[in-house]
Amino acid sequence: MKKIKNILLVIVSMVLVLSLVSCKKKDSDKINPPKNPTGTIDDSDKTEKDKAAIMKDFDNVLKTNDLSKVIGFIDDNIKGLSQIEGDKMVLDLEVALEEFLNPTMDSIFKADPNGELINIAESDLFFPKEKIKDIESETLKNEVTKLMENKYKLINLEGSFYPIIDYENLKQYNNYVSDEIKEYIEIKAIDSNSPVVIDAGLLISYDDLASRILKVENYIQRYSQGQKHEEVLRLYRSKLALYLGGADNTPIFVNDTKKIKDDVLESYKKTLNTKDSVTAHIVNKYVNLIEKNDFIINTVVQDEVVSLVNEALSILEVSK
Template sequence: MIQMKKSKLIAALVVSTTLVLSACGDNSETKKNDSNTVQENNPPAQNDNPGNSPNNGTGGEESKSAQDQLVAEFDALLQEGNKLPKAFDFIEKHADSLNPERVSHLLLSVEDAQIAALGSLADRFYEGNTQEQITKIFEIGDSLDELIGKATDEKLKALLTETKNSGYQLDPTEGMFNPDPDYRVAAAYAAKATGDVTNYMQLKAKESAERSLRDAALVIGWDELLTRALAAEDFTKQYPDSKRIKEIESMLTNYTTTIFYGANNTPLFSYDNKQMDPDAQKAYESALKEAVSGAGPLLDDLKAFMDAAAKNKYKLTEILWTQPQRTNTSSRKSLEQLRGELVPLNYE
C-alpha cells in the first residue's frame, strides 16, 4: 500500500510546486516559524514602477562587476552537491549587496533548484521505516524544528534537519509525509527583489503558511480564497511579462475553479439539497458589495453567477433563467449551465 501511495504522492509533489490547489494544505509548519511567515493580512507588495522595474531596496552596494561575480559564484554553487543549504546561506549573506534584479535571479534560481531536487529528497522519506518513525512522533501542528527535537534516530534527525535547511517544510498528505518547498524562507528576502518576484514569493508564501486545500477539502475561508484569487488576478494584469506568469496563471485557474465549484469534500453546493454553502454565499455577497464595477473578469463573472443564483434562491437546480445581457443572447439556461460557461472544467 505504501509503495502505491509513494509513486502517486511523489508525482503530485512536483506538480504542486507550480499548481496551487493541486495539493492539499495545512499550517503544520507555521506554528514556530514566525520569522518566516508572511502576514496574512498584508497584501502583496505593490510596485509603483511598471513591468518588472526594481523596488527601492538596499541592493546595489557592490559595484556592478562585484555583483556579477557574486551571481557567478551563486550559480556555480547550485551545481554542487548538498547545494540548497549553502544557497540559502549565500542569499542571507549577500542579498543586501545585490540590486533587485540580481536578488530576483537568486530567488528564482534557488526555487528551480528546490523543484529539481524534490523528487530525490522525497524518495528518501520512503526508505526503510522512515514514514513509520515520523508517524510515531508527529502531532498535528508540529513544525520541522519540533520533529527534529523529538527524533531520537540520528539518521532521521539528519534527514529532517537537511530538509529544513534546504528550504522545505514537511507536508502530511493522506497520512504520508513528504517534503515541500516552504516559500516563506525565500519570501524573507523578497522585498529586496523586483516587484514581480516580490509579489510572486508572497503569493506562494501564503500557500506555504496555509494551503487552500487539504485532502480534497477547503481549509481556508471562502473569503480568503477569493482574496487570494483576486491577488493572483492582479498579478497577471500588473506583471504580464514576469518569468513566473504561467505559475500565477495556474494558481488563478485553480482558485477560480474552487470559488465556483468548491472542492470534493467542500462543495459550493450541497450534494444533498443542492443549496449554496451559506458561508460562501455570505463571503461572495460581501465582496461584491465592496467591488467596483469592471474591477476584473473574476468579480464580473462572480456577480453574474451570484445574480443568477439569487433568482434561483441559491439552489443548484435545472430551473431556467434569462441569461445576463453581457452574453449578448436571450437564451435561457440553468445555473449549472451558466457556471459551466463561466468556468469550464477541463479534465485533460
C-alpha cells in the first residue's frame, strides 16, 4: 500500500507534483499578477462589506471539513465576487481536495473490498461516470457518486482505482478567477486528464512531454511573482528531469546498445530550436554532451541530468 500511495502522490503532483541573459525575455513581456486585480465578474450588486462577509463565511465553511459544503458554498457565491476572492476560493478548494485525498481513498477501498470497480471498468484508465449505474453495492455507488460530485475522479493503478483531483472539473470557475489561476488549472488539468507517468513508465510521447514542459516554463516566466510559482517550479523540475533522464520502464536509450532512441533525439532537436526558452538552452547542452559521447547514454551522460535541471531552475530564478 505504501508503494501505491507513493505512486499516487507522484501522479497527483504531476495528475495524483528558465533563461540565459541572452535568451531572457524583456521585462515588459512578463505578466506578473497585479497586487490589486481590477477585473471582476458581476460584482456590481455586492459591496466590499458584502464580500468580506462572504469570505468570512467561506472560512467558516472550510473549517467544517465537509467538501460538499465547501463546493456548494463556492458555487452559490463565487459569481458575485472579484477575481481576488475567486482565486482564494479555488485555491483553498484545491488545498481541501489535497487534504481529503487519502481519506477519500480509504473510503473507496473500504466500500470496494472485492474489486467491483475494476471488474466493471476493467482496463479503462479512468472509471467512467456512465458506469456508476452498473455498481451493485449501494454503499460503493454512493461513495463513487459523492467522490465525483466533490471534484475527484478514479484512476486505474496496478489493478485498483484510486481518487485523484479532477482539475478539468475546476475549469467551471474559469470566469471568476484571474488568468494566472486559470492557466494554472489548465496545466494541472492536462496532467490529470492524461498522466505523464504510471508505474515508472512514460504514458505520453517525448514530443508531448516537451510541449508540456514548455507550457510550464512559459507560465513560470509570465507569473514569476505568482501565487503558484513555487509549485509550478517543482512541476517543471520533475518534468524536465523525466524528459532528460527517462523513466525506469521507459529509458531514453535502446537497452542492448545503450544508444539514444531515435524518437527521443528527434524530440530533443525540435525542442532546442524553441526561441527564448531556458528549456531549449538546457536541451541543447544535453544534446551536445550526447553527441560527444557517440550517442551512448551511460553514466557520463546520466550524471549530468541533475546539474542541468538545477541550472535551468537557477536561470529561471534569476530571470524573475
